[in-house]
Amino acid sequence: MSSPIKLAELGGVIGDPARAVMLCALLDGRGHSATELSLAAGVMPQTASWHLAKLADGQLITAEKRGRNRYFRLASPLVAQALEAVMAIAIAGSRPSRSHVLSEREQALRDARTCYDHFAGRLGVALTEAFIARKLIVLSNDGGLVTPRGARLLSGFGINLSVMQQSKRPFCRSCLDWSEQKPHLAGAIAAAFATRCFDLGWVRRLPHTRAVAITPAGARNFKEQFGATVYLV
Amino acid sequence: MSSPIKLAELGGVIGDPARAVMLCALLDGRGHSATELSLAAGVMPQTASWHLAKLADGQLITAEKRGRNRYFRLASPLVAQALEAVMAIAIAGSRPSRSHVLSEREQALRDARTCYDHFAGRLGVALTEAFIARKLIVLSNDGGLVTPRGARLLSGFGINLSVMQQSKRPFCRSCLDWSEQKPHLAGAIAAAFATRCFDLGWVRRLPHTRAVAITPAGARNFKEQFGATVYLV
DNA sequence: GAAACAGTTCGATCGAAATCGAAGGATGTT
DNA sequence: AACATCCTTCGATTTCGATCGAACTGTTTC
Structure with missing residues (x-):
């Protein structure tokens, strides 16, 4: 109550x-x-x-x-969103902090990882910025919208938008990336995009970690199809 | 760390x-x-x-x-947002629940209240829906945008938009109203709007509660200037 | 300066929550 | 059927967190 x-x-x-x-x-x-x-x-x-x-x-x-x-x-x-929101307080509170050496593990997480069910890290941010540059989405500080142009292109990519828009799940929203300190795309659309990338073999999950690996095919296609430059590590 | x-x-x-x-x-x-x-x-x-x-x-x-x-x-x-996000889990989890009689106190909260620093309850939702109908804002499930038309009108209302857009605070976002089960406007713009309404004497704070009172002048102006119908209690 | 008020610090008490050893139920493997 | 694996329930122990009475600091009022 x-x-x-x-x-x-x-x-x-x-x-x-x-x-x-x-x-x-x-x-x-x-x-x-x-x-x-x-x-x-x-x-x-x-x-x-x-x-x-x-x-x-x-x-x-x-x-x-x-x-x-x-x-x-x-x-x-909703649970993931709440957890992220709580952690966001801690992140905002901790100052840039001392320059400490990043372990290999941490570096991998910063390069490319999943955040609940979508991409984050340099990968997530690079894709998001490319989407914005190509006017597929509009992202404000808080939320976002898919443009008609974006809807066309993503449908062609194999994502069924109409189904998603029915669900109560946030469709297109922004999520502050803790490692990059920039927003990356989140919500149902980001989840669907990530799933499609796994299916296409553009990105592979790694065992025992949230870090993911971008395959050569993935890097090529991210560049060609979305204009996003991602670096293989 | x-x-x-x-x-x-x-x-x-x-x-x-x-x-x-x-x-x-x-x-x-x-x-x-x-x-x-x-x-x-x-x-x-x-x-x-x-x-x-x-x-x-x-x-x-x-x-x-x-x-x-x-x-x-x-x-x-950020703290307010995190608290809301956590409570959103609880709200989503609790089914429509038994029809129990609402106390006067609860009813006042449902009619009009502040949510952190903006309006919620029937007041908040009515204003938000009016803003959308008049195309001052666009609100998706997750976030929102102020239209050029909305920017003009709100500037005229005495809200300085350019200052706000600089800040890191979410500018225009949606927040699920627990009593109405519909989204209401949140973020910096909603906070500025509420502040202006208090200043103009359209809405008054009540002691010892988050519920607020809409003044007759407020009700009239909400209708005339924004097309929002709010009921005095 | 005395009295009233707002808030904090200290110390003792009490209860709840976390942990793990031991044991048991269920499922899959040989 | 016997065994191993995965997970849970039960019971005992221990630690930690919340609470309040008492006492103290600082501020406002008279």
């Missing part, structure tokens, strides 16, 4: 180190098994199970049984 | 009933004294002080000393 109570409940669910790690892991939008998440969080399987029950109870994640495994995923894009 | 840790810290700060009540109270965008907040949260002043220190430590609120009082307010619009 009362919103403050709900707020406290959800905050309490998020506010545990182990659970926060799990939620961040789930931000890749995929399903993860309980064991996987217990490893990520650094706790015993029993403890992880207890945490996962709490997360599910708070409606933040959903579970799906397949075989002897249970796969957990974020309950909705 | 690491985002999951930050997420857990912030979640933990939000995740306490007393602090959640305080944060919700601060969602009106104004400064509140420690005593005021301790009353709202239903805890002793010492306890409130302890909570407020924790909130300030987490960069969620800022304190400003005036005389023998300290006034606390949300540290940034």
Whole structure:
């Protein structure tokens, strides 16, 4: 009923180190098994199970049984959006910080990664800026719109726009990239675009990380079809 | 440094009933004294002080000393946005629910209230829909844009648009109204509009609540100048 | 200067939440 | 059928966070 109570409940669910790690892991939008998440969080399987029950109870994640495994995923894009919003506070609060050396892992994440279900990092930002330059989308600080020209081109690319516009999910919105400090495209359209890129083999997922690899074919096509320059690492 | 840790810290700060009540109270965008907040949260002043220190430590609120009082307010619009995003999960999760009788207090909130620093409730939604009908703004599920026509009219209304567009604050975005289940206008432009309405005496704040009162002059002008029909209660 | 008020700090208490060992249910493999 | 794997439930332990009484600092009022 009362919103403050709900707020406290959800905050309490998020506010545990182990659970926060799990939620961040789930931000890749995929399903993860309980064991996987217990490893990520650094706790015993029993403890992880207890945490996962709490997360599910708070409606933040959903579970799906397949075989002897249970796969957990974020309950909705709303959850991802809320998590991002909370992390945005922390990012804005932390000053440019000391110039510390980036590990290879961190560098890979900055180059190209998924953010829930769409692209982020230099890849995400480069694509977004190319979309804007070609007037496929209009992006303001907060939201965005697909232009008629953009709708045509994306339909031709194999994305069914009309289906998406029916859903309650934000369609085209901006999401501040923590590594690039610039906005990148998010929402249903960005998710569909990313999915299509995976299908076409332009981008490959890497194991155990949200970082992704751009294939040579991907780099070529991003340039030719969308005018986006992305660098292979 | 690491985002999951930050997420857990912030979640933990939000995740306490007393602090959640305080944060919700601060969602009106104004400064509140420690005593005021301790009353709202239903805890002793010492306890409130302890909570407020924790909130300030987490960069969620800022304190400003005036005389023998300290006034606390949300540290940034980012915080308000994050709180709204978290509450949006809870709202989406709770089904239409049982038809329970609304108290007078709740009804006043549904009619017209502030949401952080802009209008919400039937007032906020009516204005937003009128703006859209008159093509002053374009609002998608996620974000929004001010049309050239809208920019002209709002400038004439006494809102300085160019200053706002410089700031990092979202300029024009949509925010789901929990009582109306429809989007209302948010962001810097909505805040400026609300401020102007208070200045003109079209809307008055009420003590101890986020509900606001529309004055007869306000109702008339909303209709005449913006084509929005709002009902006096 | 005394009294009233706003707010904080300190210390003790209490309760809830996180952790893991042990054990059990379910599913898949040999 | 026996075994391994995945996950959960139960119970005991321990740590941490919230609360308030008491006492203290600073500000305003009389």
